Amino acid sequence: MATHLTRELVEEYVIGALEGDSARFVEAHVEGCAECAALLAKEARLEAAMYEVGELANVVPLAGQRRRRRLSVAAAVVAVAAGLVLLVGLTERPPPPEKSPRILECGGVEDPGACVARGQFDGVITIGPGNQLLVPRYDELPEPKRERGSP
Amino acid sequence: MKRLIVSAVFFLSVSVLAQDRNAAKAAAASRAQPMPIAAGGSFFGKTPKLRSWVLGWALTGSKPDAYEIRCDDVFTDCAIPILRTRALASEPYGMGSLTHSEGAQPWRGARVELKAELRTGRVDGWAGLWMRIDGPDGKVLAFDNMQNRPLRGTTSFQWYSVVLDVPADAERISFGVMLHGPGAVFIRELHFDAADTEVTSTDLVGPLRAQTP
Amino acid sequence: MRVAMLDMPFTGADAAESPTEASARAGDREAWNELIARHDRRVVLVLLGAGLKPQQARDVAQEAWLRLIRQADSGKLERLQLPGLVVRQALFLAHSEARKAGHQVAEGEGPGLAVESPEARYLALERLQRAKERLAELSPSAQKIFGLLYGEPHLSHAEIAARIGLSVQRVRQIICEVRKELRAGLEGET
Numbered sequence: 001m002a003t004h005l006t007r008e009l010v011e012e013y014v015i016g017a018l019e020g021d022s023a024r025f026v027e028a029h030v031e032g033c034a035e036c037a038a039l040l041a042k043e044a045r046l047e048a049a050m051y052e053v054g055e056l057a058n059v060v061p062l063a064g065q066r067r068r069r070r071l072s073v074a075a076a077v078v079a080v081a082a083g084l085v086l087l088v089g090l091t092e093r094p095p096p097p098e099k100s101p102r103i104l105e106c107g108g109v110e111d112p113g114a115c116v117a118r119g120q121f122d123g124v125i126t127i128g129p130g131n132q133l134l135v136p137r138y139d140e141l142p143e144p145k146r147e148r149g150s151p
Numbered sequence: 152m153k154r155l156i157v158s159a160v161f162f163l164s165v166s167v168l169a170q171d172r173n174a175a176k177a178a179a180a181s182r183a184q185p186m187p188i189a190a191g192g193s194f195f196g197k198t199p200k201l202r203s204w205v206l207g208w209a210l211t212g213s214k215p216d217a218y219e220i221r222c223d224d225v226f227t228d229c230a231i232p233i234l235r236t237r238a239l240a241s242e243p244y245g246m247g248s249l250t251h252s253e254g255a256q257p258w259r260g261a262r263v264e265l266k267a268e269l270r271t272g273r274v275d276g277w278a279g280l281w282m283r284i285d286g287p288d289g290k291v292l293a294f295d296n297m298q299n300r301p302l303r304g305t306t307s308f309q310w311y312s313v314v315l316d317v318p319a320d321a322e323r324i325s326f327g328v329m330l331h332g333p334g335a336v337f338i339r340e341l342h343f344d345a346a347d348t349e350v351t352s353t354d355l356v357g358p359l360r361a362q363t364p
Numbered sequence: 365m366r367v368a369m370l371d372m373p374f375t376g377a378d379a380a381e382s383p384t385e386a387s388a389r390a391g392d393r394e395a396w397n398e399l400i401a402r403h404d405r406r407v408v409l410v411l412l413g414a415g416l417k418p419q420q421a422r423d424v425a426q427e428a429w430l431r432l433i434r435q436a437d438s439g440k441l442e443r444l445q446l447p448g449l450v451v452r453q454a455l456f457l458a459h460s461e462a463r464k465a466g467h468q469v470a471e472g473e474g475p476g477l478a479v480e481s482p483e484a485r486y487l488a489l490e491r492l493q494r495a496k497e498r499l500a501e502l503s504p505s506a507q508k509i510f511g512l513l514y515g516e517p518h519l520s521h522a523e524i525a526a527r528i529g530l531s532v533q534r535v536r537q538i539i540c541e542v543r544k545e546l547r548a549g550l551e552g553e554t
Binding site (some may be wrong): 136 | 209211212213214215243245246248250252276277281283291294296298301325327329331355356359360
């Protein structure tokens with residue numbers, strides 16, 4: 001092949017930053033280009049190794065985490081436990097308190113127009129001025145935003 | 152190497168094959184230009200295949216670009232489609248819906264039921280099934296969005312349903328699965344059909360109209 | 365197809381079976397879906413790194429998952445520890461396919477052998493250690509992005525961007541910068 005893939009492009013492919021046609025282009029190219037296939041393999045190995053560093057470092061994104069020079073064993077245990085708590089928290093987050101989205105009554109509010117718009121945007125049944133019952137239309141799309149000056 | 156087709160563990164069926172499906176589609180197309188359903192995200196450029204019934208549906212709502220339909224499966228078929236909030240979405244979320252719409256003529260006079268086996272994952276706002284029946288000039292004849300019994304938080308698979316009567320002057324039936332706010336709804340099975348006679352209507356609009364003068 | 369030597373070992377994550385892994389082994393399809401979603405990318409990466417083409421890599425990864433699920437269904441799996449088990453399964457498949465196709469696989473090039481060789485393992489661990497030290501030198505935000513992407517919970521670029529309030533493009537730039545920093549430490553071959 002006349003040209004080869006750049007390392008930047010292969011790197012983007014490997015980290016999953018390419019979509020659709022760009023990704024297919026890389027895939028098609030490496031089928032016929034041994035040099036680029038080798039480059040892809042190398043970048044993929046690096047990417048796989050990054051996950052291993054992630055495991056080794058056990059980098060748990062705790063809020064406000066700062067660089068620490070050395071973690072004692074006890075601190076490491078605490079960190080892992082905190083990580084577990086965080087992970088459990090992420091996977092087992094309790095459901096929010098039970099409260100049904102109320103029917104929005106916009107009759108007596110200061111800005112009924114905004115209230116109705118809000119209800120429609122949030123997809124709840126709304127009672128507008130004059131007891132007008134407004135049902136959200138989930139099958140429709142929002143009005144396209146008009147450019148200023150356009151009719 | 153041959154591609155493996157994983158036999159569907161969860162069989163999805165939608166019995167919405169009304170006679171005038173094409174007419175309904177044309178009418179739907181004239182109403183709105185729904186976003187084509189595409190699996191969100193990209194994994195090495197791979198686009199997971201969605202089951203054909205989902206492809207006939209649309210992603211709509213007040214802020215559809217904040218939502219996406221994905222597969223809960225990296226295999227070649229999409230056993231469980233997920234309606235979920237896009238990671239990039241920022242507040243306000245509005246709502247998104249996996250939507251289907253068709254002519255009401257074949258169902259006039261019947262009681263219809265949309266039922267689905269759903270699971271939710273970390274739904275912060277609320278989610279539910281919905282169905283709306285429109286009459287002439289788009290007048291809403293019946294509607295239920297499960298607003299009074301929303302799905303929230305993380306739940307295991309359960310059956311939910313909305314049941315509406317289709318009046319004689321009904322023109323369109325639209326229905327789907329909706330999500331408001333961050334989270335995900337997993338759709339394992341989904342059926343739309345005439346309801347058994349003993350099933351009661353879950354219409355929210357009729358009773359409200361009766362209350363409001 | 366030529367299967368190159370895998371020069372990176374699998375470190376942690378194999379320590380104990382997680383609740384999800386246990387339910388998957390017991391036949392919970394949902395749990396399998398969750399595990400596949402979490403680890404499939406990693407399997408494909410390892411296969412690409414071993415010299416498979418993208419489509420081949422995806423097929424082999426898929427086959428590896430299916431075999432694992434079948435093994436679990438027939439009660440042949442005593443423990444399910446991921447991603448190690450599925451990666452080994454995938455490399456084994458890639459290796460036997462290469463052999464079946466008549467390609468010469470050099471002595472010691474088998475994936476299992478490379479991983480188990482004490483010397484290779486020691487060298488690879490040393491490289492990981494070096495990379496880890498370099499990681500500690502990076503800015504807190506780069507470390508945070510690294511943790512969200514490569515540590516648990518393996519968020520996507522878009523999810524990371526949303527969580528820390530940067531654009532996806534900026535997140536990707538930072539990822540490339542981190543890769544650049546760690547490259548020297550990780551690439552034993554250069």
